[in-house]
Amino acid sequence: MIRLQGIERVFRVGEEAVHALRGVDLEIEAGEYLSIMGPSGSGKSTLLNIIGLLDRPSAGRYALDARDVTGLSDDDQARVRREKIGFVFQFFHLVPRLTAAQNVELPMMLAGIAPAERAKRLAQLLGDYGLSDRAGHRPDQLSGGQCQRVAIARAMAMQPSVLLADEPTGNLDRHTGQDVMAVLEAVHHAGGTLLVVTHDPEIGARAHRRLRMVDGAIAADERS
Amino acid sequence: MRAADLVQFAWRVVGGYRTRTALILLAMGIGVAAVIAVSSIGEGARLYIVNQFGSLGTHLVIVLPGRSETAGAMPGVLIGRTPRDLTIEDALALKRSAAVRRLAPLIVGAGDIRAGALSREAPVLGSTAALMDIRHMTLSQGGFLPEGDPRLSQPVCVVGAKLATELFGTRPALGEWLRIGDWRFRIVGVLAAQGQSLGFNTDEIVIVPLAAAQALFDTESLFRILVEAKSREDISVAKADVEEILRERHEGKRDVTVITQDAVLATFDRILRALTLAVGGLAAISLAVAGILIMNVMLIAVTQRRSEIGLLRALGATGQQIRLAFFTEAVLLALGGAGCGLAVGKLGQLAIAQLYPNIPFTPPWWALVAAPTTAIVTSVVFSVLPARRAARLDPVQALSKR
Structure with missing residues (x-):
């Protein structure tokens, strides 16, 4: 369902051109659980951002669900992102002034879903992610693990087919990190595609397919 | 995104940053109140003069002996004997x-x-x-x-x-x-x-x-x-x-001078109206300043809320939605400021009326319309730049910092 062909990403830093990605070819089937590992600056996050349509490749083609999305306008990409892709970040990126429930509701609000339908889905999501008793708390009143749960619930609010997690445990202690991974893996067990970028070999090893990136290229692609 | 949700979103921003909101409302409010208070003083003076002339009588034509060759002076008053x-x-x-x-x-x-x-x-x-x-x-x-x-x-x-x-x-x-x-x-x-x-x-x-x-x-x-x-x-x-x-x-x-009450009245009326407009216009400058303040605050908000903007993009917000969100925020602030200003201006006018009960202080209708309109228009105009900047933010960069 995700097909990348000859993806290049070049950043200009002053006079110099930095190749973040060099000729990446990658196919990911629906329902796969994939981890992307590699040293800093190897292009893992750039690859994730391109898959998530937050960034555009300098060259190459990207097809999502058999549809070429490379040349879509910004607004069309935003719509695809809204419908099909969920993001989870290292620093949670919750809106500080909004409560947990309001944060989870945000993507549904942006999509223009009717308030009644939103309320129904919101109750379901808060229940699913064990947040019902934290619904009215603001992020500064939540623990790191709870914040990441809110972020995952928010990413899943539009029922995307792909969940992208960039260092989801990077800001959590070991125990909480494993807890969060279990929540993410539950999405995969329910049939969703899960991509996790991580530094942590232990987290990376949990995935069924493990990519290793070096210098903007895929150096290894293991399956188990 | 539904309009109600947009307003609610902006409302939560306005309510989330209380000090900032209070300061903007203060600046906007002072501007609007100043225009209203100043123009009602001018209008009060005008109405006072008009009423004074009205008490002389209506449809009056006054005949004075003597004729002055120079315009402006009241002939017959200065010249005792006339031909x-x-x-x-x-x-x-x-x-x-x-x-x-x-x-x-x-x-x-x-x-x-x-x-x-x-x-x-x-x-x-x-x-x-x-x-x-x-x-x-x-x-x-x-x-x-x-x-x-x-x-x-x-x-x-x-x-x-x-x-x-x-x-x-x-x-x-x-x-x-x-x-x-x-x-x-x-x-x-x-x-x-x-x-x-x-x-x-x-x-x-x-x-x-x-x-x-x-x-x-x-x-x-x-x-x-x-x-x-x-x-x-x-x-x-x-x-x-x-x-x-x-x-x-x-x-x-x-060899006589004939003046009509209307002519004298119209002159006073014109002078005082021009004066009121001029002073009101000066006060309106403070509204433009308040508009620039809104722009500054919104520009700071774009910088402060970089990661939030990046997040909204990641959640599927279009550039248009980001622009609208910032826009709505500015309009809400302006509406609040204009409302505060109208209230304070009205109170100020009532206070002056207490001090000088003889003069009918009342804000002219154009000030009541122009002051809030100027407030809203300036903040809308001055929020275009910050809103565009927010919408153009690169989501990857916006999200990269904590």
């Missing part, structure tokens, strides 16, 4: 004009008023029965000067309310006799207290028949002729008729 005086016959001749409803010739002088042992100096007006209606005078007791031929004198007079009290105390003044100079007059009426009217206090005057005043001051010439036109439209006709009739009677010489 040709206005006479009672002149005044009576003016009744020929179809546009004239009634007229009152006027002689003014100062007289030594005595009643019993008491004596005081007071302005003495010589006129006819028509004066009461033309000048909208009201009586508290008795009647006014008798109708009849103005050339015939009767020893009667009407006194102002204050003068009556000063001369007779609590005793009824009606029916008593006064001495003015060497002449005796019986009081047939007492004026109701009216107070100051363009520097002339009707509470302290004595009004005697025209012929009596002529004898008293030993003069044939009139100080003024007050002419009342039949309607507002007839004022210009009456003015032209008066000029023509007097020119004929004065052997073709245009």
Whole structure:
């Protein structure tokens, strides 16, 4: 369902051109659980951002669900992102002034879903992610693990087919990190595609397919 | 995104940053309140003048002896003697004009008023029965000067309310006799207290028949002729008729000055309105400053909320939605500021009205519309740049920092 062909990403830093990605070819089937590992600056996050349509490749083609999305306008990409892709970040990126429930509701609000339908889905999501008793708390009143749960619930609010997690445990202690991974893996067990970028070999090893990136290229692609 | 959700989202931002919101509301509010307060002072002054003129009488055409060649000055006031005086016959001749409803010739002088042992100096007006209606005078007791031929004198007079009290105390003044100079007059009426009217206090005057005043001051010439036109439209006709009739009677010489109350009033009206607009405009500059403040605050907000903007993009917000969110925020702030300003301006106006109850302070309608409109328009205009900057933010970079 995700097909990348000859993806290049070049950043200009002053006079110099930095190749973040060099000729990446990658196919990911629906329902796969994939981890992307590699040293800093190897292009893992750039690859994730391109898959998530937050960034555009300098060259190459990207097809999502058999549809070429490379040349879509910004607004069309935003719509695809809204419908099909969920993001989870290292620093949670919750809106500080909004409560947990309001944060989870945000993507549904942006999509223009009717308030009644939103309320129904919101109750379901808060229940699913064990947040019902934290619904009215603001992020500064939540623990790191709870914040990441809110972020995952928010990413899943539009029922995307792909969940992208960039260092989801990077800001959590070991125990909480494993807890969060279990929540993410539950999405995969329910049939969703899960991509996790991580530094942590232990987290990376949990995935069924493990990519290793070096210098903007895929150096290894293991399956188990 | 639904409009209600957009407003709710912006509302939560406004409510989330309380200090910032309060400061913007303060700046906006001061701007709007200043425009309203300043313009209501100007408008109050204008209405005060208009009312003062209105109390002189309506549809008034005033004839002065003498003619000044230079425009602007009040002829006849500065020049004591004129080549040709206005006479009672002149005044009576003016009744020929179809546009004239009634007229009152006027002689003014100062007289030594005595009643019993008491004596005081007071302005003495010589006129006819028509004066009461033309000048909208009201009586508290008795009647006014008798109708009849103005050339015939009767020893009667009407006194102002204050003068009556000063001369007779609590005793009824009606029916008593006064001495003015060497002449005796019986009081047939007492004026109701009216107070100051363009520097002339009707509470302290004595009004005697025209012929009596002529004898008293030993003069044939009139100080003024007050002419009342039949309607507002007839004022210009009456003015032209008066000029023509007097020119004929004065052997073709245009030696009188005819002014209409409307012309004087219109001049005052124009000057004061221009003044109000100018001062209001100055106050409006503070609104532009408030608009720039909103722009600054919104630009800071874009920087502060970089990661939030990046997040919204990641959640599928289009550039348009980001722009609208910032836009709505600015409009909410402006609406709140305008609302505060209107309220504070109104309170300020009420406070000034308490201090100066005589002057009808009221904000002109254009200020009530223009001040909030300017506030909202400036903040909308000044929020375009920050909103565009927010929408153009690269989501990857916006999200990369914590």
